[in-house]
Amino acid sequence: MTRDTRPPAIFLMGPTASGKTALACELSDRFPLGLISVDSALVYRGLDIGSAKPDRATLTRYPHELIDIRDAAQPYSAADFAEDAAAAMGRVAGKGNVPLLVGGTGLYFRALQRGLSELPEADAAVRERLAAEAAAIGWVAMHARMAAADPVAGERIRPADAQRIQRALEVMELTGRPITELQNAPRKPFPWRVLKLALVPENRAALHERIARRFDVMLADGFLDEVRGLKARGDLHPDLPAIRAVGYRQAWEFLDGQGDAQNFRDRGIYATRQLAKRQITWLRSELDARAFDPDQGDPLPEVGRAVGQFI
16 A cells, blocks of 8 residues: 655544634644634634634634634635645644644635635626526526526525525636536645544534533623624624624624514524534534544543544
8 A cells, every 4th residue: 555645634623612622722732733723703803702712821822823814804715714724734834743723614624625616706797697687587597597507506506595596607607617517627636644533512402502601601701892893893794704603693683783682692592503513414424534522521532542643
């Protein structure tokens, strides 16, 4: 068997409130690791309390790359992350350490390891015309048009998912090829050999309890004041990726007068639970990941053995 000579990297994945950050810090006490955040909310400055961002003392002792690298008014994409993470991994390895990428944003992990398809950039004129057509005939009819040219996309994209229907039709118009064909095109191999570790809580009730408890701690720590400060800037709006982050969207709507405090808390906790559910579903599709249940005792010894054998 040919020996894999690629440099090592570790992915530590898991749903929100599963203990990823604490475990990553403990591992970095034992091994020569450099921590890189894989979280679509932690990239933003000013999203601290509601994103459960590690506090200043933790980040001083355990520095993480790719935290606080964007202003909340700036969009940040999976493609941006893949580029930034590749550079961060190079910096970590250049110091003689092994990159440990820790977080719960599955799309970012996938974009980094598998690459992104070469899709054209958005075209405002095409999008505007497609939106006008949809206003006239409806998105169900637009979905039928898309499905006729790209049956795979027709199965995958729901008739009510206007954004993805519009993007698929836009890509076909700009390239003359179905979006599925472009998305399935061969991509460059990943230049790192990867150990995938996943914290997957089997006891959903315990996870839900941790989510509710953490949300209440956020509220006590001033989460709503944090969002009030973001609103007071005047240059942010609910359609920005930062403000669409779980918890922030619900807080923004509450401060806009939607619902009472109890309703806000309930919606924030529910949205976080739904996020955790999606994250766990994605993790189960990562068949080459080694799963550990954080509710069945401290995962550090077993995870530590896996890391020690790998590096």
